[in-house]
Amino acid sequence: MSAGPGIFHEPLAHVDQWDDFVAGRYREGRESKDFRNYDREANPSIAEFYRQNHAHQSLAFVLEKEREYGSLQRGRRSIWEAAEYLNTLVDESDPDTDLSQIEHLLQTSEAIRADGHPRWFVLTGFIHDLGKVLCLYGEPQWAVVGDTFPVGCAWSDAVIFHEYFAANPDARVTEYQTLNGIYEPHCGLDRVHMSWGHDEYIYRVTKNHLPEPAQYMLRYHSFYAAHRHGAYRHLMSAHDEEMFDWVRKFNPYDLYSKGASRPSLKELRPWYEDLIAEFFPEPIDW
Numbered sequence: 001m002s003a004g005p006g007i008f009h010e011p012l013a014h015v016d017q018w019d020d021f022v023a024g025r026y027r028e029g030r031e032s033k034d035f036r037n038y039d040r041e042a043n044p045s046i047a048e049f050y051r052q053n054h055a056h057q058s059l060a061f062v063l064e065k066e067r068e069y070g071s072l073q074r075g076r077r078s079i080w081e082a083a084e085y086l087n088t089l090v091d092e093s094d095p096d097t098d099l100s101q102i103e104h105l106l107q108t109s110e111a112i113r114a115d116g117h118p119r120w121f122v123l124t125g126f127i128h129d130l131g132k133v134l135c136l137y138g139e140p141q142w143a144v145v146g147d148t149f150p151v152g153c154a155w156s157d158a159v160i161f162h163e164y165f166a167a168n169p170d171a172r173v174t175e176y177q178t179l180n181g182i183y184e185p186h187c188g189l190d191r192v193h194m195s196w197g198h199d200e201y202i203y204r205v206t207k208n209h210l211p212e213p214a215q216y217m218l219r220y221h222s223f224y225a226a227h228r229h230g231a232y233r234h235l236m237s238a239h240d241e242e243m244f245d246w247v248r249k250f251n252p253y254d255l256y257s258k259g260a261s262r263p264s265l266k267e268l269r270p271w272y273e274d275l276i277a278e279f280f281p282e283p284i285d286w
């Protein structure tokens with residue numbers, strides 16, 4: 001079944017509403033047990049979003065999307081062109097006050113730059129959400145954003161709104177409901193199919209151009225159950241464990257850079273054009 005545009009009621013005013021929700025969830029000083037206490041009444045549109053996500057992200061759906069997008073047939077674009085394309089995704093309910101997509105990317109990357117991290121790390125901050133162009137291809141919100149999780153094995157209760165998985169068709173496949181499911185213990189995350197979304201897509205588009213820590217940051221930045229809650233270690237290799245230090249290093253820049261002052265696109269653009277040219281000398285396939 002293909003999930004085209006318009007088939008699903010889109011519960012969020014904008015996909016960034018999910019990002020804001022996650023930032024609030026991990027607000028500093030918040031007890032980690034609190035994250036289990038979200039309910040439909042307090043966050044109705046967020047809850048509806050997760051209900052759809054958990055009901056539809058099955059192994060079959062993920063395999064279909066990996067096939068559909070894995071061969072990168074959506075045209076050639078430079079990184080900057082992709083950022084401008086993503087910028088056409090506006091929050092219709094709130095067009096003035098919301099940060100543009102490029103501004104969120106620049107706030108993230110500028111915070112990384114200000115801390116003196118290497119150029120590839122800054123670039124990773126700038127591109128990390130470009131996979132949200134999936135929205136512009138007509139994918140429903142639940143197939144673009146949301147906490148990601150492995151499919152084809154039991155869902156950890158560290159995944160928020162875990163109870164909604166009961167409606168997923170995989171709940172009725174015994175083989176997928178054991179701890180390791182279709183995988184070998186500690187097989188490494190590269191062998192594990194993750195729920196489909198903007199993380200996996202931007203990883204696939206850019207992987208040949210960036211160092212491995214950057215690939216991990218892009219691919220697993222929404223895998224909160226693992227990088228925040230320590231779940232799914234039974235599927236991770238020793239190498240994954242090492243690389244997740246980088247995923248954890250990246251996460252605060254994604255979550256907490258939004259309050260920073262508005263970056264000046266005009267001033268920053270030449271510096272970023274140089275940075276992009278260093279790693280992506282040519283347009284790439286999307």
Ligand SMILES: [Fe+2]
Binds near residue numbers: 128129198221222
């Ligand atoms: Fe993201």
Ligand SMILES: [Fe+2]
Binds near residue numbers: 019128129254
């Ligand atoms: Fe982000």
